Amino acid sequence: MATIRDVAKLAGVSISTVSLALNETGKVNEDTYQRIWQAARDVGYVANPVAQSLKSGRSRLIGMIVGDISNPFFGKILQEVERYAIEKNHLVIVSESRADPERDLAILEQLSGQRVAGVILSPHGRGREYVERISSYRMPIVMLDHKVEGIDADFIGSDNVLASAMLTEHLIRWGHTRIAHIAGITGLWTAEQRMKGFYDTMAASGLPVDDSLVVRGEYDGDLSYTQAMRLLTRPDRPTAILAANNITALGVLQAINDLGLKCPADISLTCIDDVPWSNVISPRLTMAVQSIDEIARVASKWLLERISSRTPEAIAAREHIVDPRLLIGQSCAAPAQFSTKV
Amino acid sequence: MATIRDVAKLAGVSISTVSLALNETGKVNEDTYQRIWQAARDVGYVANPVAQSLKSGRSRLIGMIVGDISNPFFGKILQEVERYAIEKNHLVIVSESRADPERDLAILEQLSGQRVAGVILSPHGRGREYVERISSYRMPIVMLDHKVEGIDADFIGSDNVLASAMLTEHLIRWGHTRIAHIAGITGLWTAEQRMKGFYDTMAASGLPVDDSLVVRGEYDGDLSYTQAMRLLTRPDRPTAILAANNITALGVLQAINDLGLKCPADISLTCIDDVPWSNVISPRLTMAVQSIDEIARVASKWLLERISSRTPEAIAAREHIVDPRLLIGQSCAAPAQFSTKV
DNA sequence: GTGAAAGCGCTAACAG
DNA sequence: CTGTTAGCGCTTTCAC
Numbered sequence: 039m040a041t042i043r044d045v046a047k048l049a050g051v052s053i054s055t056v057s058l059a060l061n062e063t064g065k066v067n068e069d070t071y072q073r074i075w076q077a078a079r080d081v082g083y084v085a086n087p088v089a090q091s092l093k094s095g096r097s098r099l100i101g102m103i104v105g106d107i108s109n110p111f112f113g114k115i116l117q118e119v120e121r122y123a124i125e126k127n128h129l130v131i132v133s134e135s136r137a138d139p140e141r142d143l144a145i146l147e148q149l150s151g152q153r154v155a156g157v158i159l160s161p162h163g164r165g166r167e168y169v170e171r172i173s174s175y176r177m178p179i180v181m182l183d184h185k186v187e188g189i190d191a192d193f194i195g196s197d198n199v200l201a202s203a204m205l206t207e208h209l210i211r212w213g214h215t216r217i218a219h220i221a222g223i224t225g226l227w228t229a230e231q232r233m234k235g236f237y238d239t240m241a242a243s244g245l246p247v248d249d250s251l252v253v254r255g256e257y258d259g260d261l262s263y264t265q266a267m268r269l270l271t272r273p274d275r276p277t278a279i280l281a282a283n284n285i286t287a288l289g290v291l292q293a294i295n296d297l298g299l300k301c302p303a304d305i306s307l308t309c310i311d312d313v314p315w316s317n318v319i320s321p322r323l324t325m326a327v328q329s330i331d332e333i334a335r336v337a338s339k340w341l342l343e344r345i346s347s348r349t350p351e352a353i354a355a356r357e358h359i360v361d362p363r364l365l366i367g368q369s370c371a372a373p374a375q376f377s378t379k380v
Numbered sequence: 381m382a383t384i385r386d387v388a389k390l391a392g393v394s395i396s397t398v399s400l401a402l403n404e405t406g407k408v409n410e411d412t413y414q415r416i417w418q419a420a421r422d423v424g425y426v427a428n429p430v431a432q433s434l435k436s437g438r439s440r441l442i443g444m445i446v447g448d449i450s451n452p453f454f455g456k457i458l459q460e461v462e463r464y465a466i467e468k469n470h471l472v473i474v475s476e477s478r479a480d481p482e483r484d485l486a487i488l489e490q491l492s493g494q495r496v497a498g499v500i501l502s503p504h505g506r507g508r509e510y511v512e513r514i515s516s517y518r519m520p521i522v523m524l525d526h527k528v529e530g531i532d533a534d535f536i537g538s539d540n541v542l543a544s545a546m547l548t549e550h551l552i553r554w555g556h557t558r559i560a561h562i563a564g565i566t567g568l569w570t571a572e573q574r575m576k577g578f579y580d581t582m583a584a585s586g587l588p589v590d591d592s593l594v595v596r597g598e599y600d601g602d603l604s605y606t607q608a609m610r611l612l613t614r615p616d617r618p619t620a621i622l623a624a625n626n627i628t629a630l631g632v633l634q635a636i637n638d639l640g641l642k643c644p645a646d647i648s649l650t651c652i653d654d655v656p657w658s659n660v661i662s663p664r665l666t667m668a669v670q671s672i673d674e675i676a677r678v679a680s681k682w683l684l685e686r687i688s689s690r691t692p693e694a695i696a697a698r699e700h701i702v703d704p705r706l707l708i709g710q711s712c713a714a715p716a717q718f719s720t721k722v
Numbered sequence: 723g724t725g726a727a728a729g730c731g732c733t734a735a736c737a738g
Numbered sequence: 739c740t741g742t743t744a745g746c747g748c749t750t751t752c753a754c
Contacts, residue, residue, distance in 0.1 A: 041747060054750080058749090088747080089747035089748045092431055093729085107458055108452065113450045113455040117476065120474060131441070131471050133462060384731065400733090407739065408739070409739065428730090428731050430731080430732095432732060435733050435746055436746085727751095730747105734745100735744085736743085736744100
């Protein structure tokens with residue numbers, strides 16, 4: 039590969055002049071500039087970003103850490119982020135924490151080692167130590183999806199309380215009183231918020247919550263399937279289920295099918311999160327949809343903004359909460375007789 | 381960040397000794413080694429990969445270029461690749477070509493600039509110039525999914541001819557003779573192969589193919605929807621459709637639903653590729669499933685193998701073709717009367 | 723305006 | 739076995 043030295047030789051100038059010229063500093067004569075530019079073209083020169091990184095301490099790489107790469111929600115976000123990044127001449131490194139806080143930290147450490155320009159993190163930990171360790175990095179970090187208290191960084195996510203409140207209310211309107219909630223990962227912000235929205239709305243409607251109907255699905259399809267199986271084979275089974283996210287809902291749907299039940303005739307189902315191609319899933323789910331595009335767009339924008347700022351820390355931490363949209367499907371109906379009378 | 385110099389100072393040795401020690405060359409006394417190791421711990425030393433890359437000309441980064449990041453097929457592959465890579469202490473950069481050959485090349489150029497250790501590429505071009513430009517890189521490249529003739533590189537993909545042959549045969553067995561094929565991206569290997577499997581099987585069964593029933597869906601959901609709409613509103617509409625991939629099939633399904641038709645009563649549908657959570661899509665699709673895990677595993681393994689080899693080019697190009705599996709669903713039935721008599 | 727030189731952090735000859 | 743030295747390719751003062 040051609041180096042700056044080759045260009046200098048061909049143009050008959052020193053390497054520093056080449057650098058000055060190619061970086062458009064305006065400190066070089068127009069004609070020398072032209073000569074250098076021509077020479078660069080001729081030898082096929084393209085700057086070595088590794089050398090630039092070593093010198094500057096920053097690369098044109100940005101990192102993205104998510105819990106589960108294969109979750110389409112993150113796939114979409116990744117896609118948007120990558121498009122935005124490439125436009126700004128950055129490349130993106132993705133890595134997966136598998137919902138493990140230790141892994142969050144370990145990857146962050148590696149990314150920091152690579153001198154990435156910044157990272158978009160969907161954090162899976164909490165507590166003082168976690169917060170401190172994350173805060174110890176000097177690179178710009180934008181937090182996504184899960185909010186962690188105490189971190190002084192930009193955050194972009196959805197109003198999860200509102201999302202499950204909307205859905206719970208929807209179910210209540212249909213006449214359900216015995217509603218189950220298959221929750222997300224214990225301790226995770228989104229999961230807790232969604233649960234809160236559920237409890238709050240039930241309380242506001244004066245409905246009691248049977249705590250045995252609130253179970254952990256951990257945002258995991260298989261576990262949610264098992265939990266749904268348990269719930270649905272109880273003699274006093276719920277008449278409706280609020281699933282914490284798309285993966286959970288699919289597990290539930292699977293359980294419903296396997297038990298030979300009908301949704302919504304036998305059981306109503308709603309969930310938070312968007313399901314890919316939800317319109318071909320039968321029945322079409324009633325859900326609270328997050329605006330993936332908006333989340334991705336704001337996250338990329340804010341990160342790149344900090345990256346290109348000469349004083350990133352001067353920008354106060356921002357927060358962008360996206361309102362979910364209620365999407366009515368065909369997965370809800372009035373409670374079936376035999377279940378309501380329990 | 382602590383550098384090798386800090387460690388040297390603390391341990392009271394020269395920086396080269398530190399380097400030698402930490403790289404486990406076995407050329408350092410046990411006690412000096414211990415002292416250095418201890419010092420490294422104390423100052424919190426961690427090698428700067430950027431400097432290492434500059435020196436060696438290779439980073440511990442691997443690239444992955446796919447057509448569409450949000451396609452769950454690639455999401456899954458990416459996940460597997462990332463897991464394997466991280467295990468081998470590598471990070472992965474993903475980028476999207478959006479099915480544009482020029483972009484393939486442009487990204488490859490950027491990755492090469494970053495001195496990535498290797499790349500996994502799902503290529504979208506063909507022809508001499510494309511092949512030559514790809515071949516000009518010295519880094520290990522493993523090709524995925526789409527096979528490009530003339531490139532001397534490892535290739536991992538499915539037997540696409542077999543896949544569509546299996547499905548076509550399945551439809552023929554059901555008694556279909558008027559079968560439509562919504563094909564993939566023009567010129568792309570997988571698309572051509574799938575089309576070939578279709579034509580070959582029809583010919584082998586002595587069935588004529590109505591060429592107007594073979595249309596381009598370009599692996600695009602919206603376009604496939606439109607094409608399916610056209611096909612299904614023809615007076616002489618087909619009794620079955622073979623969709624080139626999952627995205628295509630979902631578009632078709634959408635069209636079927638929107639037209640108020642029933643699958644499989646009114647129209648049979650099959651597709652190649654796996655659909656995420658296909659078991660909750662109604663009807664369960666009959667499809668040729670590719671073993672994503674196997675593809676991802678072999679690709680990662682081969683790439684990392686070349687990367688860690690001191691003579692990567694000495695390894696002859698390999699090819700691994702995965703046999704698709706026929707997964708019977710409920711999307712096929714005997715042709716309806718009114719259509720067959722056309 | 724242009725060039726010489728120092729140095730980012732690390733590795734690898736080559737001496738000693 | 740350990741230290742000295744010379745870069746990898748680039749940016750950036752600082753002289754001229």
